[in-house]
Amino acid sequence: MLKEADWSEVVNLTGELVKIPSENPNGSEKAIGEYVFHWLQQQGVTAWKEQVEGDRFNVVARVGNKGYGSTALIWLAHMDTVPVGEGWTEDPFGGRIKAGRLYGRGSADMKGGLAAALVAIRDLALMGQMLKGELILLATVDEEGQEMKGAMTALKNGLVGKDSLLVAIEPSGLKLMPAHKGPNWYKITTRGKMAHAGKPDKGVDAIHAASQIMVSLKELIANLPYRDELLGPTTINLGRINGGLKTNIVPHYCEAEVDMRVTFPMSIEEADSLVDRALEIGLAKVSGAKATWERLGLKRKPLKMPADSPLLLGFQAAVKEVVGDFEIAGFPAYTDAAILAATVGSPHCLTFGPGYLDQAHAVDEYVPVEQLQAAVAVLKAAALQLLG
Numbered sequence: 001m002l003k004e005a006d007w008s009e010v011v012n013l014t015g016e017l018v019k020i021p022s023e024n025p026n027g028s029e030k031a032i033g034e035y036v037f038h039w040l041q042q043q044g045v046t047a048w049k050e051q052v053e054g055d056r057f058n059v060v061a062r063v064g065n066k067g068y069g070s071t072a073l074i075w076l077a078h079m080d081t082v083p084v085g086e087g088w089t090e091d092p093f094g095g096r097i098k099a100g101r102l103y104g105r106g107s108a109d110m111k112g113g114l115a116a117a118l119v120a121i122r123d124l125a126l127m128g129q130m131l132k133g134e135l136i137l138l139a140t141v142d143e144e145g146q147e148m149k150g151a152m153t154a155l156k157n158g159l160v161g162k163d164s165l166l167v168a169i170e171p172s173g174l175k176l177m178p179a180h181k182g183p184n185w186y187k188i189t190t191r192g193k194m195a196h197a198g199k200p201d202k203g204v205d206a207i208h209a210a211s212q213i214m215v216s217l218k219e220l221i222a223n224l225p226y227r228d229e230l231l232g233p234t235t236i237n238l239g240r241i242n243g244g245l246k247t248n249i250v251p252h253y254c255e256a257e258v259d260m261r262v263t264f265p266m267s268i269e270e271a272d273s274l275v276d277r278a279l280e281i282g283l284a285k286v287s288g289a290k291a292t293w294e295r296l297g298l299k300r301k302p303l304k305m306p307a308d309s310p311l312l313l314g315f316q317a318a319v320k321e322v323v324g325d326f327e328i329a330g331f332p333a334y335t336d337a338a339i340l341a342a343t344v345g346s347p348h349c350l351t352f353g354p355g356y357l358d359q360a361h362a363v364d365e366y367v368p369v370e371q372l373q374a375a376v377a378v379l380k381a382a383a384l385q386l387l388g
Contacts (some may be wrong), residue, residue: 015095017103018106020093044126048060053149074165077113079111095122100369112355114139134387169386179304184260188214194245194251214282243255266298315378
């Protein structure tokens with residue numbers, strides 16, 4: 001365990017970032033964006049603000065030579081966090097270090113990764129000509145939102161291309177994660193007919209219809225005949241449900257929001273058809289009910305890098321150099337790097353960073369201090385492997 005005197009710059013920087021609230025959707029990334037922008041300027045790194053909407057902006061930093069080769073290495077590190085929520089025993093904005101862990105909202109997801117990227121790009125900038133290719137750090141807003149507006153703005157502005165090497169510095173426990181599940185969100189709405197609860201046969205129960213649809217959808221997913229070696233099976237979660245007016249009234253409407261995590265070989269079109277089929281099966285069991293569905297947010301297809309991707313090979317060599325060996329795993333969530341790769345058609349998209357995904361969005365979130373330091377070293381070594 002590290003003593004206080006051994007805490008490195010990246011640990012202190014993570015603590016400072018954690019102390020700046022940047023909750024999405026009930027807050028703003030403005031304050032942390034200003035901090036990141038001015039920190040880069042003070043360190044002598046070329047940086048600028050990229051307007052997204054209102055007072056929300058990405059911070060973009062660049063080192064190396066744009067004209068050297070055609071492929072840019074792009075690190076993505078989002079500045080927003082999910083809301084704090086309740087039940088914390090640690091100060092969510094305290095950045096306290098205890099037993100080798102730094103606590104606070106966003107410490108793992110992903111202010112630890114952002115701090116590692118900031119220190120690494122500063123160190124690489126100081127190396128000057130050792131970095132021949134182009135490295136971009138894209139600190140985004142709204143990664144936790146349905147539309148990922150920061151990443152999509154960077155795409156619209158031409159910062160990302162089909163040959164880009166994209167790295168989400170999200171919590172991976174320092175594992176290399178070259179595959180992403182595709183989270184797709186659906187809102188399912190059922191309609192029935194109100195009636196007195198004393199005579200329910202005179203009405204049509206929309207909540208009953210929604211429940212039958214949900215059961216059917218879960219059964220369809222459970223019976224899929226495949227399981228990806230890195231990502232596991234396609235999964236489904238019923239995250240929200242709302243319906244009815246009063247206990248003694250047959251409910252005439254119900255709305256349910258569903259998260260389906262798509263894995264290979266399923267396509268988005270196949271996922272949509274499963275929802276269609278679930279509606280058909282469920283409605284057949286509740287006479288008179290109707291149902292529709294709509295997509296919430298972006299289409300997110302599953303991703304997997306080829307084993308010979310230069311991005312993957314470069315990070316394998318870097319992790320071996322710093323840590324001693326590397327471990328490959330799948331990432332069950334999605335990142336702004338993934339949506340960019342899927343949109344532009346780049347096969348090169350990797351998740352690597354300090355902290356554990358189990359800590360993301362959790363109460364008393366923390367990031368291990370030693371992983372912060374290792375992440376800086378790996379990021380620098382990988383950049384030199386790929387661009388040196």
